[in-house]
Amino acid sequence: MATWFLVIIYLAFISLGLPDSLLGSAWPVMQPELNASLDSAGVIAMIIAAGTIVSSLASGKMIEWLGTGKVTLISCLMTAAALLGFSAAPSLLWLLLLAIPLGLGAGSVDAALNNYVAAHYKAHHMNWLHCFWGVGATMGPIIMSFYMADQGSWRGGYAAVAVIQFALVVILLVTLPLWSRIAAVHEQNKAGEEPEAEQYGNDKSTTGAPAKANIFGIKGVKTTLIAFLFYCGVEMTVGLWGASFLVGTRELDAQTAAAWISMYYGGITIGRLLSGFITLKVNNKILIRSGQLIAMAGGILLLLPLLDSFLLVGLILIGLGLAPIYPGLLHETPARFGKENSTRLMGYQMAVAYTGTTLLPPLFGFIAAKTTVAIFPFTVLLFLSLMFLSAENVNRVIRAKRTGI
Incomplete structure (x- = not known):
């Protein structure tokens, strides 16, 4: 059933x-x-x-x-x-x-x-x-x-x-x-089981505790929201403006550019399928960090003056790298901040994520129209770096919470 x-x-x-x-x-x-x-x-x-x-x-x-x-x-x-x-x-x-x-x-x-x-x-x-x-x-x-x-x-x-x-x-x-x-049924099955401490470690003291009145007062919440903002911002920015960069800067034809952007989305879809199997052996923390580094490597390939084929590799790497980040961050919400807070916090994370989708790509478009679309790789790397720093800051907060340091 x-x-x-x-x-x-x-x-x-x-x-x-x-x-x-x-x-x-x-x-x-x-x-x-x-x-x-x-x-x-x-x-x-x-x-x-x-x-x-x-x-x-x-x-x-x-x-x-x-x-x-x-x-x-x-x-x-x-x-x-x-x-x-x-x-x-x-x-x-x-x-x-x-x-x-x-x-x-x-x-x-x-x-x-x-x-x-x-x-x-x-x-x-x-x-x-x-x-x-x-x-x-x-x-x-x-x-x-x-x-x-x-x-x-x-x-x-x-x-x-x-x-x-x-x-x-x-x-x-x-x-x-x-x-x-x-x-x-799931709750009964989990009763008596050890919480999923292998990932970030559930705070056992929060089990059954009342939800926090001020969600934003929980350490790490504001920073993880920033990670969601820039994740969705970079995902949509690449999808919306990647073809314009390929055509306007590298002079690819529009059909080829569109096909390459579809491969970027294919990288996200296939990457999430593969990530589902990888999580059976690797915890979310490592998978999220690895995905961020892979995506940044793809962004660097877009920046370097290499053959056009490396642009396609870079786009696919960005897609594959982004794949596990969003679902991984979402799945860690109860473990990081307590199951009693996750229902409300999940909604806030969704809202901030959609805010990134709504605001950051048009912001890039406005700046690019005033300057040049050639700033695309720099913008992608900036968004990826800010997401990486935010996610790593949350890791430090959770680690300090677990160890009491």
């Missing part, structure tokens, strides 16, 4: 990734049909991101009130309805309005599922969970391109993804009683 239930969680994360890549792939066709300006897609994306940030911040209270199962169900219903609305939207104004429930639903389900898996499953499941997000993000443009090629319309693509989301809603509704039942 627990295995099949985990499959449902994986399916939910595929559905979370499906809408993320639809807008960008459909916008060249949507824009003229809706008589919208080119930058209107950015406004829609900003509204979605804002809704995601708000729902992530509120997710802790919502999960405590309704439970993970109901929050996931309601969130998926919201996203399904919003996507169906997208497929029938008569104007840009409707898309702007529908972007609100789409963002609110995405943030809640993201925080809820991450917290549930971090609390009840091993580290490899967290990596595979985010691997399935990559599967969904990859499937979205494929579905959209099929409908645009077959019917010449983007509306069928949004409708198809909405149908998939509604099917998941039905599955979640039928399996709703399992959420608390499976969680209780």
Whole structure:
């Protein structure tokens, strides 16, 4: 039963990734049909991101009130309805309005599922969970391109993804009683077991303790939030501006640049699949640090005046390096800061992560427009370095907490 239930969680994360890549792939066709300006897609994306940030911040209270199962169900219903609305939207104004429930639903389900898996499953499941997000993000443009090629319309693509989301809603509704039942089974199995001290070490004194009123007063929380900010900032910056760097600075053709960026995302997806197996032998602390160093090595390859083929290697290395960092940091939340604090803190981490996704790539674009896109490798290395320093600072705080030094 627990295995099949985990499959449902994986399916939910595929559905979370499906809408993320639809807008960008459909916008060249949507824009003229809706008589919208080119930058209107950015406004829609900003509204979605804002809704995601708000729902992530509120997710802790919502999960405590309704439970993970109901929050996931309601969130998926919201996203399904919003996507169906997208497929029938008569104007840009409707898309702007529908972007609100789409963002609110995405943030809640993201925080809820991450917290549930971090609390009840091993580290490899967290990596595979985010691997399935990559599967969904990859499937979205494929579905959209099929409908645009077959019917010449983007509306069928949004409708198809909405149908998939509604099917998941039905599955979640039928399996709703399992959420608390499976969680209780996990708690019984963990009773009498040694906490996962091999990673960062659970603070045994926090087991069963009340949640901290001031989450930000816990040592290491602010620094780990900075790590999340720069992780998502660099992931999205590479994805959004990498092709522009390749075309504008290295004079690659647009098709080749797009293909190489897809390999960057492929590196993230495959890297998370592999990381799930690696965590069976290697703890998250080592895996996160190794990933950061691999990503920095990839960034250095982008900076050096080497053959163009090394640019592709650099992008793939960045993707592979980034792969274990985000799920690893999420999975360590209960172990680092106490399970009683993880529900609320997971929502804050999601909110800060989406803030990095929303603000840092446009910030780079603004600076690059005033200077040159050739600053791309330097910016990537700066973001990676700040993330690395933040994560290492958290390691020192946790180590000092465990040893009492």
